[in-house]
Amino acid sequence: MKTSFLAVGVLAAATVAMPAQADKLDDIIASGTLRCAVVLDFPPMGSRDADNNPIGFDVDYCNDLAAALGVTAEIVETTFPERIPSLMSGRVDVAVASTSDTLERAKTVGFTIPYYSFENAVVANEKVEMATWEDMKGKTVGATAGTYEAIWLEGKVKEWGEGEFRPYQTQADVFLALSQGQLDATVATVEVSEANVKSGNFPGIKIVDKAPMVPDYVALITLREEYGLINYMNLFINQQVRTGRYAELYKKWVGEGEPANLTIPGVYR
Amino acid sequence: MFDTALTRSDLIFLAQGAGMTLIVTAISVFFGTILGIVFGVIRYQIGPWWAAPLTFVLDIFRSIPLLIQLVLANAFVTTVLGLRISGFTVACGVLSFYTAAYCAEIVRGGIEAVPQTLRRAARSLGLTWGQDMTSIVLPLATRVALPSWIGLALGVMKDSALVYIVQVVELLKSTQILITRLQEPLFLLMICGLFYFLISFPIARFGGYLEKRWSND
Numbered sequence: 001m002k003t004s005f006l007a008v009g010v011l012a013a014a015t016v017a018m019p020a021q022a023d024k025l026d027d028i029i030a031s032g033t034l035r036c037a038v039v040l041d042f043p044p045m046g047s048r049d050a051d052n053n054p055i056g057f058d059v060d061y062c063n064d065l066a067a068a069l070g071v072t073a074e075i076v077e078t079t080f081p082e083r084i085p086s087l088m089s090g091r092v093d094v095a096v097a098s099t100s101d102t103l104e105r106a107k108t109v110g111f112t113i114p115y116y117s118f119e120n121a122v123v124a125n126e127k128v129e130m131a132t133w134e135d136m137k138g139k140t141v142g143a144t145a146g147t148y149e150a151i152w153l154e155g156k157v158k159e160w161g162e163g164e165f166r167p168y169q170t171q172a173d174v175f176l177a178l179s180q181g182q183l184d185a186t187v188a189t190v191e192v193s194e195a196n197v198k199s200g201n202f203p204g205i206k207i208v209d210k211a212p213m214v215p216d217y218v219a220l221i222t223l224r225e226e227y228g229l230i231n232y233m234n235l236f237i238n239q240q241v242r243t244g245r246y247a248e249l250y251k252k253w254v255g256e257g258e259p260a261n262l263t264i265p266g267v268y269r
Numbered sequence: 270m271f272d273t274a275l276t277r278s279d280l281i282f283l284a285q286g287a288g289m290t291l292i293v294t295a296i297s298v299f300f301g302t303i304l305g306i307v308f309g310v311i312r313y314q315i316g317p318w319w320a321a322p323l324t325f326v327l328d329i330f331r332s333i334p335l336l337i338q339l340v341l342a343n344a345f346v347t348t349v350l351g352l353r354i355s356g357f358t359v360a361c362g363v364l365s366f367y368t369a370a371y372c373a374e375i376v377r378g379g380i381e382a383v384p385q386t387l388r389r390a391a392r393s394l395g396l397t398w399g400q401d402m403t404s405i406v407l408p409l410a411t412r413v414a415l416p417s418w419i420g421l422a423l424g425v426m427k428d429s430a431l432v433y434i435v436q437v438v439e440l441l442k443s444t445q446i447l448i449t450r451l452q453e454p455l456f457l458l459m460i461c462g463l464f465y466f467l468i469s470f471p472i473a474r475f476g477g478y479l480e481k482r483w484s485n486d
Contacts, residue, residue, distance in 0.1 A: 031353045041449045048450050052282050052443075076436055077446075089340060090348035091436070 286443030297364035305372020356435035379410030419476030
């Protein structure tokens with residue numbers, strides 16, 4: 001009898017204790033560590049330095065978030081397909097992993113507001129006179145065949161009715177052709193363009209302007225039901241931009257120039 | 270002629286990974302063997318009927334892939350129990366039970382290999398069960414079980430490569446990290462294989478040495 005009384009007591013205590021359960025935000029603060037999933041083969045967002053320590057925009061962003069929460073950050077290396085499973089299986093608290101905020105993914109995980117956006121830049125040969133992206137009109141342009149940029153660029157050439165579009169097999173081929181003067185201009189993501197200009201492997205190229213394509217907005221993700229944490233992270237992203245830390249990180253990891261605008265004109269959130 | 274971006278600090282990084290592999294293996298084999306002996310003796314002693322629940326649990330550990338065991342155990346501990354314990358602890362725990370499940374079979378086989386008549390003779394001479402187990406069964410069964418046990422230890426060492434899934438950076442994971450950075454997969458995998466060989470070979474040779482020494486008398 002005594003045992004059954006005890007069992008009932010424990011059960012009752014458990015039922016009463018349920019609603020007062022702490023959410024993930026409390027758990028993170030209580031445990032003193034924030035576990036972030038970061039993709040480390042995706043420079044400049046995530047990679048490793050010569051001592052094999054994680055570095056990159058996402059790594060710094062996770063460290064900032066941990067500092068804001070007053071806890072220490074733990075970088076958990078993930079691959080792109082493993083980001084959501086690692087969240088669901090409780091291996092990480094949040095993913096700071098350049099996750100595009102698709103509606104399909106939002107059925108499974110909770111997105112914050114965008115913390116970064118991948119924009120496309122127009123890169124031209126230095127000998128070609130160009131000031132804005134519209135100066136590509138009538139020029140010989142090219143891009144990696146089949147990519148989003150290539151489809152957009154080919155469409156523009158058709159729309160203008162002058163100039164020429166050339167498809168290439170790889171991104172490196174495009175930049176080589178640009179550097180040698182076979183191409184006047186190309187369109188590539190800002191990150192790739194900055195890295196190629198910086199690397200010095202392709203002399204004689206310059207970034208002209210940003211291309212007016214819909215940017216790829218990426219957000220932080222956590223479990224769908226963790227509203228407290230999502231709310232906190234939304235404010236955190238806002239503060240990062242407000243305090244200039246976002247621009248600072250952009251300058252550190254991507255390059256000079258204006259960091260991508262994180263607001264979408266004409267709509268809330 | 271041959272050029273590589275691998276630096277001295279990268280080699281130290283790999284050696285640290287190898288050290289982690291050794292530590293995880295040592296802990297798992299140590300606890301796994303103790304548990305395995307306990308389970309093996311229990312299974313032999315109480316007979317197949319009463320040992321059925323234990324056999325069933327051990328069979329679970331033997332038949333579910335280690336990778337799945339690690340993921341499930343980690344998820345259970347962190348999300349269901351809500352404990353924040355390190356991946357290292359989870360890895361050692363799961364690997365210990367995994368080792369124990371195999372070791373129990375080896376121990377049982379070793380005990381069964383000791384002739385019944387010999388054990389009856391020992392008991393007839395007035396030895397207690399404990400004396401029989403330690404003085405008669407232990408020396409004879411160890412000789413029978415040793416080769417399989419060495420095989421098990423080497424197997425666990427190579428299986429420990431899977432603990433990367435719970436964020437333990439062991440030899441194979443550190444190799445993968447270097448492959449991502451340096452883009453020299455074949456060369457790095459060769460070095461990784463060499464490290465594994467350097468760890469396994471002495472264990473295998475030591476096992477062979479013991480076997481030879483014990484079989485003389």
